[in-house]
Amino acid sequence: MFEQVDFIGSYPKNSIIPEFEIPEICFWGRSNVGKSSIINYLCDRKEVAKVSTTPGKTVQFNAFNIDGSLILMDLPGYGYAQVSKKVKSKWKDEIHKYLKNRKNLSCLFLLIDISIPPQVIDQEVMKDMGIMNIPFIILFTKSDKCTKNELNKSLKQHIIKLEENWDPIPSYFITSSAKRTGRADLINFIHDHILNSDFN
Ligand code: GTP
Ligand code: MG
Numbered sequence: 001m002f003e004q005v006d007f008i009g010s011y012p013k014n015s016i017i018p019e020f021e022i023p024e025i026c027f028w029g030r031s032n033v034g035k036s037s038i039i040n041y042l043c044d045r046k047e048v049a050k051v052s053t054t055p056g057k058t059v060q061f062n063a064f065n066i067d068g069s070l071i072l073m074d075l076p077g078y079g080y081a082q083v084s085k086k087v088k089s090k091w092k093d094e095i096h097k098y099l100k101n102r103k104n105l106s107c108l109f110l111l112i113d114i115s116i117p118p119q120v121i122d123q124e125v126m127k128d129m130g131i132m133n134i135p136f137i138i139l140f141t142k143s144d145k146c147t148k149n150e151l152n153k154s155l156k157q158h159i160i161k162l163e164e165n166w167d168p169i170p171s172y173f174i175t176s177s178a179k180r181t182g183r184a185d186l187i188n189f190i191h192d193h194i195l196n197s198d199f200n
Contacts, residue, residue, distance in 0.1 A: 001067060003067055005045060011062075015097075017061055019103065022071060022104065025070065025190065026074075026098075027075060028095065030077055032077065033111045033142075034111060035075070037177040037178075042187070048064060061075060075095055096132065100132060100134070108137070112158065115145035126166075130165065136170055137189075138162075140175060141175055143176040144178045173186050
């Protein structure tokens with residue numbers, strides 16, 4: 001998997017994203033959480049998705065074709081402080097429309113930085129997903145920034161927060177694109193649950 005990766009296009013609006021007949025996965029999370037980095041890591045390429053030097057760089061839907069059998073969508077991040085309320089609300093709307101209506105969407109991966117405590121903005125996004133009935137898988141990112149001890153502590157904190165709203169809590173993976181960990185589990189999951197599921 002992830003042998004052939006082709007950039008399809010960037011789309012500033014949900015309504016102009018072409019329809020595809022193959023399953024699609026998307027990556028979403030706070031601006032700067034490591035979406036582009038994890039996409040590059042998954043694809044085993046240096047610059048499939050542009051890694052930001054300044055946060056908030058991806059302000060469009062970026063689509064990639066993986067091996068001709070999977071679409072990967074990089075969504076614009078949320079929570080970037082320099083963006084006006086109006087623009088934030090427009091993007092929230094665009095992404096909600098995408099998540100609700102995208103016919104071939106098989107899985108939303110929500111990225112959460114495990115090197116910092118649970119953030120209110122992530123809780124709010126997860127709450128929205130609950131209300132909209134959109135299931136998601138959590139990808140904890142930047143685990144390399146913690147020692148093993150800190151990582152266990154932080155994971156516990158995040159799980160306690162999740163348990164306040166979810167029973168059972170969403171499935172999760174712990175990753176680091178900097179230290180290159182978590183890829184095999186993620187690829188197995190995509191292979192078993194997305195490509196080999198009854199998608200049609
Ligand atoms: P936007 O597109 O701006 O919303 O950001 P993004 O979510 O795509 O994040 P991006 O991949 O551009 O990474 C943001 C910053 O975090 C960059 O400086 C990365 O080098 C850094 N980063 C990403 N992943 C990791 C990781 O696993 N570990 C560490 N230590 N840093 C990371
Ligand atoms: Mg990005």
